[in-house]
Amino acid sequence: MTEALLSWSLLAAQILLGLAMFCAAWRVLRGPRAQDRVIGLDTLYVNGMMLLLTFGMRSGTALYFEAALVIALLGFVSTAALAKFLMRGEVIE
Amino acid sequence: MSRILPHPVVSAALFIMWLLMNQTVSPGPALVGAVLALLGGWALALLRPGRPRLGPARAVLRLTGVVLVDIARSNLAVARVILSRQKSHYSSFVHVQLRLRNPQALAILACILTAAPGTAWIEFDPEEGWLLLHVLDLPDQDSWAHIIQNRYEKPLMEIFP
Amino acid sequence: MSHAADLPLFVAIPVALLVLAGAVLTLIGSLGLIRLKSFYERLHAPTLGTSFGIACTLLASILFFSVQQSRLVVHEVLIGILVVITTPVTLMLVGRAALHRDRQEGQQEVPPSAAPTSPPE
Known part of the structure; x- marks a missing residue:
């Protein structure tokens, strides 16, 4: 009973998060401008991180948590670098 | 006190973060975390960010x-x-x-x-x-x-x- | 899912609800990326997922692993703190970059400066 409940709700959440990732990816591909793509990429990162957390609950291991932590860190750094690039046209000056 | 722990809040936050990442409170990781917290506090003191004074x-x-x-x-x-x-x-x-x-x-x-x-x-x-x-x-x-x-x-x- | 079989029902129900709520909020936020019309409107959409969406998912994860391993598992708090601190910073950076670019191109929709051009009163 509990097993079925958890497994179905986690599956539903994963499908919803997959759809959310699809929306973000659509924005990355469509643009129309560079800042729209950056926002889409940032959302894609966060959605992917949440998807990994649900995978962790499904498999019952803490391994996915580490991956989610790394994604959270790298997503922030890359979005900040991209925003800097949009502002000045170069990352390191 | 203030020379060893110039930024107590930051040091405490670093220490707790280290324990959370290791998911344990056993003496080994706790010692490493304490050293890390002290070093972090000193490094921040070198940057001189200024100390915010908090209200009630x-x-x-x-x-x-x-x-x-x-x-x-x-x-x-x-x-x-x-x-x-x-x-x-x-x-x-x-x-x-x-x-x-x-x-x-x-x-x-x-x-x-x-x-x-x-x-x-x-x-x-x-x-x-x-x-x-x-x-x-x-x-x-x-x-x-x-x-x-x-x-x-x-x-x-x-x-x- | 055999590792979840020994979870009591009164824990499984909140976990399931929290996971679903987090996923729905995140999906609505991402849907906003498609449905909203201008860039500055779309800037609001991701915060739906990064505020309460991520909070619900992390709470579910904390509850699940704490009961499953019968000890307090709270390392998810780290992700929460990280997301809470970094999301506003990235959105502010992207917003300012977009404003800078729009001003350089001479777009009429964005205000020319932070101060209003004709101050009220």
Whole structure:
């Protein structure tokens, strides 16, 4: 009973998060401008991180948590670098 | 005391973060964490960020509660705007005059406004104190300025005197 | 999912509800990226997922692993703190970059400065 409940709700959440990732990816591909793509990429990162957390609950291991932590860190750094690039046209000056 | 622990809050936060990452409180990792916390505090002292003086703890807690309630409310409001079939919202830029000048308080205000869905901090002019906001669903220009000045700016001025 | 079989029902129900609530909020936020019309409107959409969406998912994860391993598992708090601190910073950076670019191109929709051009009163 509990097993079925958890497994179905986690599956539903994963499908919803997959759809959310699809929306973000659509924005990355469509643009129309560079800042729209950056926002889409940032959302894609966060959605992917949440998807990994649900995978962790499904498999019952803490391994996915580490991956989610790394994604959270790298997503922030890359979005900040991209925003800097949009502002000045170069990352390191 | 202040030479060994120049920034006690930062050191404590580093120590707790280390324990959380290791998921244990056994002596080995705790010792490494303590060393890390001390080094982090010293490194921060070398940068001389200046020490913020905090006001009463009750004001901090009250502001936290207000912010949590506001974020929950604006979550629902923005979800309704996104899901509504016809275009029922009117988004625009809003100019707000702030009296707040403390850089730490301004940073916290920026985080609050951007973390709440429905408002985004776009630009701040530190000389005149004008803040440029983008608001997703705008009833009218003045009400947002009053909300920000009364709900967030006043408690922040109390917390950072 | 055999590792979840020994979870009591009164824990499984909140976990399931929290996971679903987090996923729905995140999906609505990402849907906003498609449905909202201008860039500055779309800037608001991701915060739906990064405020209460991520909070619900992390709470579910904390509850699940704490009961499953019958000890307090709170390392998810780290992700929460990280997301709470970094999301406003990235959105502010992207917003300012977009404003800078729009002003350089001479777009009429964005205000020319933070101070209003014709001050009220």
